[in-house]
Amino acid sequence: MRMKAILKEWIPPLAIAIVLSVLIQTYVAQAVKVPSGSMEPNINIGDRLVMEKLLKFTDFEHGDIVVFNHAAENKETVRYVKRLIGLPGDTIEIKDGALYRNGEKTNEPYLDVKMAYAFEKITVPDGKYFFLGDNRNQSYDAHLWPNRFVDESELVGKVLFRFYPFQHAGPLS
Secondary structure, three states: OHHHHHHHHHHHHHHHHHHHHHHHHHHHEEEEEOOOOOOOOOOOOOOEEEEEOOHHHOOOOOOOEEEEEEOOOOOOOEEEEEEEEEOOOOEEEEEOOEEEEOOEEOOOOOOOOOOOOOEEEEEOOOOEEEEEOOOOOOOOOOOOOOOOOEEHHHEEEEEEEEEEOHHHOEEOO
């Protein structure tokens, strides 16, 4: 009899907690683990991040850190964490170690090293985005991908903050 009372008391709150957890992770926010060093030194391999997934209510801006799925080689889709460099309609060019967006040199305080490559001027098509890693000279990103542009449908979420490692927890810039 006592076991029945305990189950009756605990099963409904546990069921509600499980359902809420699944709904939140599916539609609102989710934790992600960084698999590569393409965003170093700002985000390191193994860092744990929280991304918000309410894309309909998200305004993406230059410099945002975004999680997306993309078939860069036109083969297998891979999940990436990269910095948003180009919005639809932007022209992007890399010359003399600097990024030029819409003809103007862009200040990128999150970079530690100048880019050691050039990238011809391109225009980001409607409904597409252009991403680069912060570790530009080592990052496998849009400057190397044959399929350079990420479709809006491939976006998963915008990174809000790092929660692990604890000594580096907080918002990312």
